[in-house]
Amino acid sequence: MRVIVAEPTGMCAGVKRALDMAEMVAGCKGYSLGPVVHNPQVVARLAHTGLKQAALSDVPPQSSVLIRSHGAGPEVYKELQQKDCAIIDATCPHVLRLQRAAVEAVAEGKQVVIVGSRSHPEIDAVVRHTEGQAIVVKQPGELYEIVLKDQIVVLAQTTTPRPAWQTVVEYLQTQGKEVTPIETICTATQERQSVTYELAKQVDIMVIVGGNNSANTRNLTAVSESLGTPTYQVETPDELAPAWFTNVQVAGVVAGASTPEWIIKEVVVAMENMENKVPKEQDAAVENTTAPVEEKTTEGEETLAAVEKTITAVEETTAATESTHFTNLKRGQVVEGKVVSIDAEGVNVDIGQKSEGYISKAELTNDPSVAPAEICQVGDVLNAVVLRIDNKEEKIFLSKRRAQEEEGMKNLAVARDEGRILQGKIVEAVKGGVMVDVLGVKAFMPASHVDLRYVPDLTAFVGQTVSVIVKEIEEARRRVVVSRKEAIERKSEEIKQQTWDGLVPGELRDGVVQRLTDFGAFVDLGGVDGLVHVSEISWQRVAHPSEALTEGQNVKVKILGVDREKGRVSLSIKQGEGDPWSKVGNMFVPGQVVPGKVVRTASFGAFVEIAPGIEGLVHISQLSYDRVEKTEDAVNPGEEVTVKILSIVPEDHRVSLSIKDASERPPQRERTDRPERGERDRGDRGDRRQRDDRNHSYREESKVTLGDKFGDLLKDKK
Numbered sequence: 001m002r003v004i005v006a007e008p009t010g011m012c013a014g015v016k017r018a019l020d021m022a023e024m025v026a027g028c029k030g031y032s033l034g035p036v037v038h039n040p041q042v043v044a045r046l047a048h049t050g051l052k053q054a055a056l057s058d059v060p061p062q063s064s065v066l067i068r069s070h071g072a073g074p075e076v077y078k079e080l081q082q083k084d085c086a087i088i089d090a091t092c093p094h095v096l097r098l099q100r101a102a103v104e105a106v107a108e109g110k111q112v113v114i115v116g117s118r119s120h121p122e123i124d125a126v127v128r129h130t131e132g133q134a135i136v137v138k139q140p141g142e143l144y145e146i147v148l149k150d151q152i153v154v155l156a157q158t159t160t161p162r163p164a165w166q167t168v169v170e171y172l173q174t175q176g177k178e179v180t181p182i183e184t185i186c187t188a189t190q191e192r193q194s195v196t197y198e199l200a201k202q203v204d205i206m207v208i209v210g211g212n213n214s215a216n217t218r219n220l221t222a223v224s225e226s227l228g229t230p231t232y233q234v235e236t237p238d239e240l241a242p243a244w245f246t247n248v249q250v251a252g253v254v255a256g257a258s259t260p261e262w263i264i265k266e267v268v269v270a271m272e273n274m275e276n277k278v279p280k281e282q283d284a285a286v287e288n289t290t291a292p293v294e295e296k297t298t299e300g301e302e303t304l305a306a307v308e309k310t311i312t313a314v315e316e317t318t319a320a321t322e323s324t325h326f327t328n329l330k331r332g333q334v335v336e337g338k339v340v341s342i343d344a345e346g347v348n349v350d351i352g353q354k355s356e357g358y359i360s361k362a363e364l365t366n367d368p369s370v371a372p373a374e375i376c377q378v379g380d381v382l383n384a385v386v387l388r389i390d391n392k393e394e395k396i397f398l399s400k401r402r403a404q405e406e407e408g409m410k411n412l413a414v415a416r417d418e419g420r421i422l423q424g425k426i427v428e429a430v431k432g433g434v435m436v437d438v439l440g441v442k443a444f445m446p447a448s449h450v451d452l453r454y455v456p457d458l459t460a461f462v463g464q465t466v467s468v469i470v471k472e473i474e475e476a477r478r479r480v481v482v483s484r485k486e487a488i489e490r491k492s493e494e495i496k497q498q499t500w501d502g503l504v505p506g507e508l509r510d511g512v513v514q515r516l517t518d519f520g521a522f523v524d525l526g527g528v529d530g531l532v533h534v535s536e537i538s539w540q541r542v543a544h545p546s547e548a549l550t551e552g553q554n555v556k557v558k559i560l561g562v563d564r565e566k567g568r569v570s571l572s573i574k575q576g577e578g579d580p581w582s583k584v585g586n587m588f589v590p591g592q593v594v595p596g597k598v599v600r601t602a603s604f605g606a607f608v609e610i611a612p613g614i615e616g617l618v619h620i621s622q623l624s625y626d627r628v629e630k631t632e633d634a635v636n637p638g639e640e641v642t643v644k645i646l647s648i649v650p651e652d653h654r655v656s657l658s659i660k661d662a663s664e665r666p667p668q669r670e671r672t673d674r675p676e677r678g679e680r681d682r683g684d685r686g687d688r689r690q691r692d693d694r695n696h697s698y699r700e701e702s703k704v705t706l707g708d709k710f711g712d713l714l715k716d717k718k
């Protein structure tokens with residue numbers, strides 16, 4: 001196996017400077033307000049040389065006190081000055097720049113938004129410098145409920161991944177505010193994230209070395225995982241498990257900004273001593289754009305060979321001690337254990353040894369939002385992988401997550417082969433996509449597979465349980481790629497097929513109006529769209545579908561026809577409601593006087609609606625006691641009128657009405673304008689021509705009879 005170490009990696013200038021100062025303070029038996037760096041091994045070394053850790057209130061007067069590279073709030077400086085302490089300030093210049101930018105923005109009356117972790121000491125100090133006015137968020141969603149000032153300065157914790165800061169900046173820029181982005185991410189962080197990204201693309205496995213409580217180390221892990229490369233974060237070489245390196249040909253190593261060189265070397269040497277080394281000739285084929293570990297040995301430094309010797313000796317001793325303290329237990333072994341106690345940080349497990357095994361929260365699950373008590377209960381039996389055996393403390397460190405991963409990888413392969421849809425929880429948004437916990441395996445979902453459409457803010461999906469299908473598995477690299485988009489497409493295809501299978505003409509169905517056109521409305525019946533022609537929307541006259549329907553409206557439809565070959569379904573809303581003419585005989589009787597509304601006019605009369613979907617004809621001769629030459633001279637569409645029902649023929653959908661008979665006959669007027677005979681003849685011929693025109697129009701109107709048309713004339717003949 002070839003091991004490639006990223007360059008640059010490990011301790012940054014800010015941490016080195018802080019350590020130099022810490023050694024000075026240790027020399028005069030001084031104090032540090034908390035761990036100098038987030039690396040337990042380095043902290044232990046400093047403690048050994050005399051540096052004491054204390055809370056501010058416990059620092060004795062006139063002591064030497066180190067301010068860590070994270071910086072401190074103004075109240076800390078004040079109290080130390082009051083105690084007449086010597087302050088050795090190791091605040092990193094990058095952190096000072098962030099503090100200054102925040103303080104200046106607040107002084108100018110602007111809103112300060114910092115992208116980072118509120119509980120991190122660096123950010124806690126910055127917020128204190130702004131007297132609590134800075135808002136700290138990890139993602140845009142946390143800003144939705146907050147009323148912000150019009151001018152906003154967006155800063156970043158020095159170790160924040162750039163895309164996270166960029167996402168918040170872009171969100172705020174869409175909110176109509178004046179946004180000033182100031183990129184306060186330190187160059188060391190950016191460089192380490194970028195080399196991690198490049199290296200993770202080339203190797204089969206990535207090992208990230210750094211403290212579990214180190215934010216910048218965790219961010220490097222996230223960057224590597226974002227590419228789907230199997231990634232393991234370790235503090236020391238003891239945590240490396242041989243099982244991770246099965247079939248691995250090339251492994252990458254990067255380290256957090258607080259990891260010392262000697263720990264990186266120990267990890268590299270331990271990796272190279274894993275059993276499944278890659279033959280030398282295969283090494284030559286691997287492209288290497290970063291410095292291989294051998295090149296890192298410099299004159300005066302402890303040689304790798306020497307380190308290797310030391311490590312081997314330590315391992316031999318460890319193996320001997322392990323066999324003394326713990327029977328039949330090896331790193332990488334899967335053991336069964338019973339949960340005996342649970343707290344917020346992890347669980348203790350009885351594995352039948354003289355000491356209990358311990359599973360930290362991070363080794364219980366891939367989902368950082370879940371507490372140990374939500375994962376297991378006292379008495380539960382679970383499988384876990386042995387990570388490390390600490391003979392000194394007589395402690396066995398286990399990982400349930402990694403045991404699950406072994407099982408999960410097998411089950412994922414079966415699910416992929418069977419094309420099954422699985423449930424997974426999106427646990428974090430990373431560069432280029434999201435990480436999903438599926439069957440205990442952390443799988444990568446590219447951004448283009450999160451939804452059917454482009455998703456501008458992937459963080460909105462974090463915490464959601466979604467359906468996924470397995471697209472790709474690379475066993476050797478333990479890399480799994482899943483897709484929610486393809487799961488949605490598959491499900492909708494299944495629903496569509498079920499809908500087609502269940503469509504029976506004559507049945508009533510619930511549907512949702514999808515879109516309106518000039519000729520009708522398309523209604524979704526469950527993956528299948530059917531057409532309701534405009535004439536089938538309502539028993540009332542509808543000129544355009546938008547008069548009666550809106551997109552998204554729920555409707556009940558009757559299936560009129562199904563053409564599976566052409567993929568067409570014809571529907572009717574009005575037939576689903578029942579024919580109003582079937583009830584008309586019970587609602588009205590001839591001679592009844594009822595209110596109505598003129599819905600349209602024709603040359604031979606006016607159509608009046610007397611109930612929803614029930615229209616009757618008022619013949620032109622029934623419009624008024626006066627002679628009416630043109631229908632519109634008497635009534636117009638939209639006018640409210642009172643009509644008398646003359647006759648009802650429900651089976652023909654026909655009602656004859658009269659406005660004239662619904663009103664009182666006016667007194668007879670004396671005629672003074674009788675025309676001369678010739679004039680009268682011309683008038684009669686004109687009337688006949690008009691009647692001929694009306695007949696022509698009238699034939700075009702359905703459901704109107706000759707009786708309607710010649711109503712008065714025929715009545716006179718009786």
Ligand code: SF4
Pocket residue numbers: 012013014015069092093094095158159186187188189216257
């Ligand atoms: S990581 Fe960056 S900000 Fe933090 S100490 Fe190092 S150089 Fe300074």
